[in-house]
Each structure stands twice: as C-alpha cells, then as structure tokens.
Amino acid sequence: MTRRSWLLLAAWCALLAIGIAWIQARLHVSADLRLFMPRPRGEQQRLLVQNIGESPASRLLLVTLEGDQPAVLADISKRLATALATRAEFGLVANGAQAPLAIPESLLPYRYLLTDSFDRHSLDAHSVESALADRAADMASPAATFLENWLPRDPTLEVLHLADRWQPPAEPHRVDDAWFTADGHRALLLVETRAAAFDPDGQTTALNVLGAEFERARGASPARLAASGSGYFSSIIKQRTQAEASWFGGIATVGMILLLWYAYRHIGFTLLGALPLASGALAGLAAVSLLFESVHGITLAFGFTLIGVAQDYPMHLFSHLRRGESAVATARRVWPPLATGVASTCVAYLAFLISGVTGLAQLACLTVSGLIVAGLTTRYLLPRLTPAAAHDPADSARLQRINHWLGRLPRPYVLLLLVPVAAALVFWLRPEGFWQNDLSRLTPVPPELLRKDLALRRELATPNLRYLLVASGEDEQEVLTRLEALDDALSQAVQHGAIGSYDHAARYLPSDARQRARQAKLPDAGELRTMLHEAAATSPFDEQLFAPFVADVARARELRPLERADLAATPLSLRIDSALFHREGRWYGLVSLYDVHDPGAMAALGNASSPQVTFLDLKDASEQLVAAHRSHILLCLDISALLLVVVIAVALRRVSRVLRVLAPMVLTTLIILAVLRGCGVSLNLFHLISLVLAAGLGLDYALFFEHAADEPAEQQRTLHALLVCALSTLLVFALLAFSTVPVLAAIGITVSLGVVCNFLLALLLTRERAAA
Amino acid sequence: MLSTSTASSRALDEFERALRRTPPVTTGFVEYRFSHLLKKPLHVSGTLEYRADGVLARKVEAPYREITEVKGEQVRIEREGRPARTLSLQRAPQLRVLLGSFRALLEGRFAPLSQDFAVALAEDDTHWTLTLVPRDARLAKSLARIQVSGRADRPDCIAALEPDGDAAFTLLESAPAQDAVPARSALEQRCHVDAKRAEPGS
Numbered sequence: 001m002t003r004r005s006w007l008l009l010a011a012w013c014a015l016l017a018i019g020i021a022w023i024q025a026r027l028h029v030s031a032d033l034r035l036f037m038p039r040p041r042g043e044q045q046r047l048l049v050q051n052i053g054e055s056p057a058s059r060l061l062l063v064t065l066e067g068d069q070p071a072v073l074a075d076i077s078k079r080l081a082t083a084l085a086t087r088a089e090f091g092l093v094a095n096g097a098q099a100p101l102a103i104p105e106s107l108l109p110y111r112y113l114l115t116d117s118f119d120r121h122s123l124d125a126h127s128v129e130s131a132l133a134d135r136a137a138d139m140a141s142p143a144a145t146f147l148e149n150w151l152p153r154d155p156t157l158e159v160l161h162l163a164d165r166w167q168p169p170a171e172p173h174r175v176d177d178a179w180f181t182a183d184g185h186r187a188l189l190l191v192e193t194r195a196a197a198f199d200p201d202g203q204t205t206a207l208n209v210l211g212a213e214f215e216r217a218r219g220a221s222p223a224r225l226a227a228s229g230s231g232y233f234s235s236i237i238k239q240r241t242q243a244e245a246s247w248f249g250g251i252a253t254v255g256m257i258l259l260l261w262y263a264y265r266h267i268g269f270t271l272l273g274a275l276p277l278a279s280g281a282l283a284g285l286a287a288v289s290l291l292f293e294s295v296h297g298i299t300l301a302f303g304f305t306l307i308g309v310a311q312d313y314p315m316h317l318f319s320h321l322r323r324g325e326s327a328v329a330t331a332r333r334v335w336p337p338l339a340t341g342v343a344s345t346c347v348a349y350l351a352f353l354i355s356g357v358t359g360l361a362q363l364a365c366l367t368v369s370g371l372i373v374a375g376l377t378t379r380y381l382l383p384r385l386t387p388a389a390a391h392d393p394a395d396s397a398r399l400q401r402i403n404h405w406l407g408r409l410p411r412p413y414v415l416l417l418l419v420p421v422a423a424a425l426v427f428w429l430r431p432e433g434f435w436q437n438d439l440s441r442l443t444p445v446p447p448e449l450l451r452k453d454l455a456l457r458r459e460l461a462t463p464n465l466r467y468l469l470v471a472s473g474e475d476e477q478e479v480l481t482r483l484e485a486l487d488d489a490l491s492q493a494v495q496h497g498a499i500g501s502y503d504h505a506a507r508y509l510p511s512d513a514r515q516r517a518r519q520a521k522l523p524d525a526g527e528l529r530t531m532l533h534e535a536a537a538t539s540p541f542d543e544q545l546f547a548p549f550v551a552d553v554a555r556a557r558e559l560r561p562l563e564r565a566d567l568a569a570t571p572l573s574l575r576i577d578s579a580l581f582h583r584e585g586r587w588y589g590l591v592s593l594y595d596v597h598d599p600g601a602m603a604a605l606g607n608a609s610s611p612q613v614t615f616l617d618l619k620d621a622s623e624q625l626v627a628a629h630r631s632h633i634l635l636c637l638d639i640s641a642l643l644l645v646v647v648i649a650v651a652l653r654r655v656s657r658v659l660r661v662l663a664p665m666v667l668t669t670l671i672i673l674a675v676l677r678g679c680g681v682s683l684n685l686f687h688l689i690s691l692v693l694a695a696g697l698g699l700d701y702a703l704f705f706e707h708a709a710d711e712p713a714e715q716q717r718t719l720h721a722l723l724v725c726a727l728s729t730l731l732v733f734a735l736l737a738f739s740t741v742p743v744l745a746a747i748g749i750t751v752s753l754g755v756v757c758n759f760l761l762a763l764l765l766t767r768e769r770a771a772a
Numbered sequence: 773m774l775s776t777s778t779a780s781s782r783a784l785d786e787f788e789r790a791l792r793r794t795p796p797v798t799t800g801f802v803e804y805r806f807s808h809l810l811k812k813p814l815h816v817s818g819t820l821e822y823r824a825d826g827v828l829a830r831k832v833e834a835p836y837r838e839i840t841e842v843k844g845e846q847v848r849i850e851r852e853g854r855p856a857r858t859l860s861l862q863r864a865p866q867l868r869v870l871l872g873s874f875r876a877l878l879e880g881r882f883a884p885l886s887q888d889f890a891v892a893l894a895e896d897d898t899h900w901t902l903t904l905v906p907r908d909a910r911l912a913k914s915l916a917r918i919q920v921s922g923r924a925d926r927p928d929c930i931a932a933l934e935p936d937g938d939a940a941f942t943l944l945e946s947a948p949a950q951d952a953v954p955a956r957s958a959l960e961q962r963c964h965v966d967a968k969r970a971e972p973g974s
Contacts, residue, residue, distance in 0.1 A: 137838060137851060140805055140816040142830075142870055145914050145934060151809055164859075177865065540810045 030294035074178035079217040091192035096179035112556035129535040153548040197230035200238035280374030284366035303366035310374030319721030327386035337703040342375035345696035351640035393720035394713035436682035469591035480511035500595025505580035515561040664761035665698035694754025701762040791880035929963035
C-alpha cells in the first residue's frame with residue numbers, strides 16, 4: 001500500500017470514530033412497542049392504541065409466588081407488600097390484605113354526596129325510622145359487636161353501602177387474606193411501577209428491587225417469584241435481545257473472519273471488508289437519529305440485520321480481482337450489477353418508508369441510507385486501499401471442479417411451472433389464517449408469555465378487556481355527567497343479563513351537578529333532629545346518641561363538591577385514573593364491562609346513547625386496524641415491486657435478461673410463502689420484511705450471475721464471490737433462527753430459506769452455460 | 773370451681789369428645805344484649821342450626837322474624853319486610869372468627885378455635901366453663917372474651933363480653949323469651965361470668 005492509501009485509511013477510520021462518538025451522544029433508543037403498530041385512524045383505533053401503552057393499567061406488574069405451603073406464601077405475600085410499599089420504585093401494591101375500597105377517614109362527611117341511597121327516597125322521616133328499626137335488629141345479631149362503633153355517626157350505614165358498591169364485582173380467591181390463584185397454589189400480587197411500561201431500564205430496576213425484597217421476605221422458604229405484565233415484557237425483551245445480540249454477534253464475527261480468511265487468504269481483505277458495512281451502519285444510524293426523535297431497539301436489531309447485505313459488496317470486489325488489473329478498474333467492472341442491486345433493494349425498502357408505521361419507516365431510513373453509503377464506499381474508497389490480489393479465484397483448481405460439476409447440472413426450467421402450481425395448491429388447501437390479525441402478535445413478546453399473562457389476569461378477575469363503552473367530552477365534568485346518564489341503561493342491561501356488571505369513574509366520583517343535587521336534598525340539622533326524635537321514640541335508641549350523624553349531614557350540606565384531587569394517593573384514585581383521562585385535549589371515560597353475554601345489546605346501547613358514547617370491541621377494532629394497515633403495506637409493496645422491475649429493466653434493457661434475473665427471486669418468494677403456509681404459520685409484518693430482504697439477496701445473486709455471461713473465468717470468480725456472500729448471509733440468519741424472540745426467529749428462518757433457494761435458482765436458472 | 777389458666781390438651785380432648793355432635797345440630801336460644809347504645813336491653817329468641825352441609829343458620833322468631841345463613845364465606849340476612857342482604861365474610865374477618873366460634877361450639881370441635889383464641893377450660897363437679905380470649909388485636913378491641921358454660925355434655929350459655937362493658941348472653945335450649953328481661957346480674961350468675969373480670973374498666 002502506498003503512503004496515500006495509508007492516509008486515506010487513517011482518514012476513513014477517523015471519520016468512523018467521530019461518527020460513533022456523535023451517534024452515541026445523540027441516539028435515543030426507545031422500547032415503545034407502539035412504534036411497530038400501525039398509525040391509528042379514527043376515534044376507535046386511537047383509543048385502542050393509546051390504551052395499549054399509556055394507561056395506568058399497563059404499569060401494573062402481576063406477581064406470583066409459588067413453591068411452598070399456601071399459608072407460608074400468604075405470609076411472604078404480606079411481608080413483600082409491606083416492604084414494597086416503602087420503596088420509591090413502586091406506587092400502589094395490592095395483594096388482598098388491604099382494607100377494601102372505602103372512603104378515606106378525612107372525607108367521611110362526603111359520603112352523603114357520594115351515595116346513591118337517597119336518590120330515589122330522600123333522607124326523610126321514613127328512611128330515618130326504617131334505618132333505626134334495622135339497626136335495632138342488627139344490635140340483636142352477632143354483627144352488633146362490630147357495628148356499635150359506627151352506629152352513632154352512621155345509622156344508615158352509608159360507609160358500608162359505599163364499600164359494597166365499590167367492591168369489585170369479582171375478586172381473586174383468598175387464602176389467609178391474601179390473593180391466590182383458584183387452585184390455591186400461587187399467591188397473587190398487583191404492583192404498580194412508577195416507571196412507564198415501555199421504559200425497559202426503569203422496569204428492570206423495579207424488577208431487581210422486587211426480586212431483592214422478595215429474597216428478604218421469603219427468608220428460609222423455597223418459594224419462587226414470577227412477574228408478568230407489559231413492563232416485565234419490555235425489560236425481558238431488551239435483556240434477551242441484548243444477550244442474544246452479543247452471542248450471535250460474537251459467533252457470526254468469528255465465523256465471518258474464518259470464512260473470509262479461507263476465501264481470500266489475506267488478513268488485509270478481512271479487515272478492509274468490514275469498512276463499507278461499518279460506514280453504512282453508521283450512516284444509517286446518523287440518518288435515523290437526525291430524522292426521528294427516538295429509535296426503537298427492534299429497529300436497530302432489524303436494521304443491522306438488513307444492512308448485513310452490505311457485507312456482500314466488498315466480496316464482489318475482492319472475488320473479481322484479476323492479476324494485472326488495478327482494484328479501481330475491477331470496481332468499475334463490477335459496479336453495474338452492484339449498483340443495480342443497491343438501487344433496486346433501496347427501492348423495495350421505500351415501501352416501508354411510506355407504510356405509516358413509525359418503526360418500519362425508521363427501518364427503511366436506516367437501511368436505505370446504510371446500503372447507499374456501503375455501496376458508494378465499495379465503489380470509490382475501498383478499491384484505493386485494496387492490495388493486489390493474493391490469488392485469482394479463476395486459477396483455483398478445486399473451484400474449477402465445482403464449477404464444472406455445477407455447469408453440468410440439468411437446468412430445472414420445469415420449476416417455472418411447478419413452483420407456482422404447487423404454491424397455489426398449498427394456498428388453496430390451507431386458506432384460513434393466511435394473515436396474522438392479532439395486534440398483540442405484532443409485538444415481539446413471546447406468545448407463551450402472553451398466554452400466561454392472560455391467564456393471570458383472569459385469575460385477578462380484571463374486567464373483560466374486549467368490550468368497552470367510551471364516553472368523551474370537552475372536560476372532566478361533561479364526561480362524568482355522560483357516564484351518569486348511562487347508569488339507567490346499564491343497570492337494565494345487568495337485570496336483563498346482557499352483562500354481569502359494570503364499572504366507571506362516576507361511581508367513585510359523581511359529577512359536580514349530581515353532588516350538588518344530593519346536597520340540596522339533605523335535611524338541615526333542625527329537620528334531622530325532629531326526624532330522629534320521632535323515630536327514636538319507637539326504637540331502643542336514645543335520640544341524643546345520633547349527634548355525630550346530625551353533625552356529618554350538616555357538614556355535607558356545606559361542602560364544595562368532591563374533586564379528583566381530593567382522592568389523590570388513595571386507592572380510589574387508581575380506579576379513577578385508569579377510567580377517566582384526557583388525551584390531546586379531549587376527555588375520555590371508560591365503562592368496563594364484566595361477564596359480557598350479549599355484545600350486540602351493548603353495541604345497541606352505545607348507539608342509542610349520545611354520539612359521544614362509543615361501543616368499542618377491541619378485538620374487532622384491532623383486527624380491522626391490522627387488516628387495513630396490511631392492505632396499505634401490500635399496496636406499498638406492489639408499488640415498490642413495480643419500481644424494482646423498472647429499475648432492472650432500465651439497467652438491463654432486454655426483456656429476456658430481465659426475466660432471467662427476476663425468475664429466481666419470484667420463485668423463491670413463492671416457495672417461502674408455500675413452506676410457511678404448509679407449516680401453518682400466519683404471516684405477519686416481520687415475515688414481509690424478511691421476504692423483501694430475501695428478494696433483495698436473490699436479485700443480487702441473479703444480477704451477478706447474469707453479468708458474468710458465458711465467460712468461464714469470470715463465471716468462476718462470480719461463483720466464488722456469491723458462495724462467500726451466500727455462506728456468510730446464511731451463517732448470520734441461521735443463527736437468528738435460534739433466537740428466543742419470536743420475530744427474530746421468524747426472520748431468521750424466512751431469510752435462511754430465501755438464501756438457499758435464491759442461490760440455487762439463480763445458479764441454475766440465471767447463469768448461462770459456460771462457453772466451451 | 774377448679775380453675776386452670778390454660779387448658780391442658782388432654783383435658784380439652786376428653787371434653788371435646790364428650791361434646792362432639794354430628795351435624796345437623798339444632799338448638800333453641802334466647803339472646804339478651806346489654807349495650808350502652810340502648811335505652812333498655814334487647815332480647816330475641818329463635819333457633820340455631822348447624823346443618824350437615826356446613827351451613828350455619830340463625831333464625832329469629834320473636835319479636836320479629838329474621839333468618840341469617842352463613843354458607844362458606846357468604847352471609848345472607850333475610851329480615852321480614854326487607855329485601856335480603858348478603859355480605860362476604862372476606863371483608864369482615866372479625867365477624868368470621870366470631871361465627872366460626874359458634875360453629876365450633878355447636879359441633880363440639882375445639883381444634884379450629886385455638887387458632888383464633890387462647891382457650892381455657894375450668895371444671896367442677898356440676899359445671900364447666902370454656903373461656904375464649906381472641907388472639908387478634910383488632911378483634912380484641914371489640915371483644916374481650918367469649919365465655920361458654922354448661923353442664924355435662926351440653927353447653928347452655930354463651931356470653932360475649934366486650935371491653936367497654938357491653939355484653940350479650942345467649943341461653944341455649946331454653947324456654948322462649950319472656951317479656952321481661954332478667955337483671956344482668958342474674959344472667960351473669962346463670963352463665964358463671966365473673967362480673968369483675970367482665971368489666972375491667974369499672
């Protein structure tokens with residue numbers, strides 16, 4: 001190498017180093033899974049997608065304890081809950097040992113504004129009299145012992161009534177006052193993290209604290225702890241991805257070095273070969289961090305996978321080097337197929353740029369800029385550093401034997417007919433489940449974890465998550481009033497058995513208007529004393545006993561209506577916050593429905609109510625969202641396929657050449673689809689990404705085989721280059737196929753299959769027979 | 773009376789064997805309650821049942837009709853002229869303990885009792901007295917002790933004594949309530965309650 005090339009190399013490396021430093025300072029990696037979900041259209045879909053990431057419910061960790069006697073687990077559960085309540089990482093902790101939802105002591109007089117007891121029959125002489133008669137009978141029951149303390153202050157038992165009303169319709173099974181699964185083997189806890197669900201580092205910290213507190217709480221017991229929930233998922237996905245990335249990265253790097261050394265017998269080639277890929281990756285990262293606020297971790301994982309194609313570019317240069325020809329001249333010679341490959345692959349990725357999914361747009365941006373930079377550096381910078389060829393692949397006797405043997409193989413033109421027919425047959429035999437419509441499957445969470453999570457949520461008797469009624473309005477009060485207006489229809493639906501029960505924020509926090517109306521109906525102190533005087537005459541109680549009751553009612557008449565802020569930091573606020581919130585300037589109130597037996601009736605109820613009340617079938621809405629989104633992406637893919645053909649046609653100019661180059665890619669795509677369908681796999685977005693990647697590889701292989709024409713020496717060099725390319729790509733994706741993150745495994749399997757098919761088909765269908 | 777501070781397990785075992793019944797067990801009762809909230813003591817009468825299916829039922833027949841059934845964790849109260857009410861014992865753990873003690877006494881099984889109460893047995897030739905002091909501090913705030921007294925193989929009085937001096941006396945297998953409530957001292961005597969201990973405050 002000359003002094004000039006050393007200088008160039010130094011400058012290039014320095015530039016890369018600066019790039020790394022700049023990106024490290026600037027790149028913000030996010031774990032918000034919604035980046036990979038379609039952009040919502042319309043009210044319903046917006047609610048749907050928002051609900052997935054931001055609701056307080058998403059910050060709840062579901063914790064189970066198992067592996068010991070139930071009584072011991074219950075004790076550990078209580079100790080753990082007490083310990084967690086003191087930690088800054090956690091908000092509310094619930095395990096069944098807490099007092100039931102009740103009005104806070106300091107707000108007791110508010111019970112007369114919150115209770116519905118006196119909506120129909122006001123607090124009058126009759127209700128006072130019948131309350132005293134009931135309490136007299138209670139006094140002659142075993143419960144008397146526990147009622148005595150309350151009686152003077154609350155003879156109508158409003159505190160109990162509210163606690164009853166606020167009690168969740170179903171509660172988990174209990175052992176020793178701690179929640180358990182129905183089989184009684186596992187203790188259950190609900191823990192609210194302060195960190196957002198999609199903050200994997202915050203979630204990891206919280207999980208570590210949880211684990212440490214559990215170790216302390218369990219003492220000598222062999223009990224085990226397990227967690228579930230969105231936060232846990234984001235933490236575990238990050239850990240798994242990181243762990244696997246370093247493992248796979250390590251193995252792939254070692255494999256690649258060995259492969260390149262074997263292929264080129266020169267360590268300089270191995271090192272130089274990494275430069276275009278490194279430049280492309282850095283350029284891609286720089287482009288994404290310039291154009292987007294934050295980059296999803298998955299974008300990075302996929303992006304580097306897709307950019308991996310650029311590792312092929314230097315191979316094409318190195319394998320085509322000839323004795324007596326400068327590397328710069330070789331680069332000029334391989335540039336037409338290389339440029340066509342880069343251009344057409346980039347065109348294909350443009351489809352993702354306009355897909356409407358932020359994560360995919362980032363992916364496209366990263367890949368396109370990365371591939372262009374890698375292609376250009378291979379063409380213009382790398383040749384100036386490349387040393388003279390140690391040996392020409394065209395001289396290798398072993399390669400020549402392989403090449404001759406391959407050349408004698410029959411040309412399977414029959415596949416052109418056979419593959420489409422076989423694929424059509426598979427699609428026809430297995431028509432159902434072609435596409436994955438389940439939104440949750442679009443996230444990279446392993447399905448078995450999702451299943452466990454769902455089972456736990458069922459044990460915790462959380463409401464039916466599929467159906468919701470949503471009321472919206474300009475402000476909080478408007479929404480509360482709207483929710484109250486639904487009460488009559490909802491209680492009728494309960495009576496008719498359409499639903500088991502329902503819950504909404506106005507049950508805990510009535511609207512100002514309703515509170516004022518209740519206030520206005522309360523008797524004043526004088527009236528109440530007269531009522532008590534008359535009622536007490538025929539009861540075993542002395543009227544003087546009820547002075548605290550009279551004082552509370554008098555106080556309730558003076559109070560300003562209860563506000564949400566008054567309930568902050570009480571268990572009630574958790575209920576209200578998750579069911580009453582504002583987004584982008586509009587307020588929403590959710591009505592949770594339990595035991596929905598007749599969704600149609602609830603949909604009709606939603607339609608019959610005001611236009612600001614919507615019935616939401618989350619499953620339906622999400623399937624529609626995914627389907628609409630997919631047809632959009634497919635349209636984009638169609639457009640890009642068309643553009644790709646145009647690029648190829650412009651580059652190759654003859655129909656027969658275009659067809660020969662496109663055939664392997666088209667057949668391979670059909671084969672992959674047929675294999676996946678044959679195995680019963682429903683296709684998702686990540687399969688589409690892999691198909692595009694595989695198609696891009698196939699196109700490259702075909703372009704180079706086609707470019708070598710029928711010249712034997714050049715054919716041998718091309719074979720060398722493509723063997724190195726295909727083997728290195730296969731190495732990376734076959735490793736990925738073993739990932740425990742399902743989407744990574746899906747990509748690994750799909751692309752590995754694609755590499756093998758594309759290479760063989762391009763070799764057998766595209767390559768011309770060598771001239772004698 | 774031969775007093776023991778804690779019952780030896782052997783004495784309790786023998787005693788338990790003597791009292792053991794197989795459900796269904798039905799017994800009439802009259803209950804008197806003395807409370808500082810009341811102008812005059814209350815009294816009701818009816819039957820207590822412990823059925824073979826594990827349901828504990830308390831039927832009040834006079835002066836009004838009321839049926840309380842405890843089935844597992846659910847308590848159902850039906851009162852004449854009122855809609856039935858149900859409540860869950862999960863949310864009233866202290867009431868659960870109290871009702872549990874009734875069930876244990878009717879059935880004559882004391883093993884479950886010692887989990888929630890310190891149990892002491894005192895016997896002489898004609899009477900025995902079983903004293904249950906709650907272990908749970910929250911329960912102890914509203915219930916000082918339960919004292920069950922009887923002769924031979926049957927209990928005839930359950931006295932629930934509260935820390936504030938209130939008390940309920942349940943006479944079992946006894947004649948229906950008369951209009952007049954006996955004096956508290958007479959009931960205490962009948963139930964072998966040591967009045968001084970019952971009212972530590974006074």
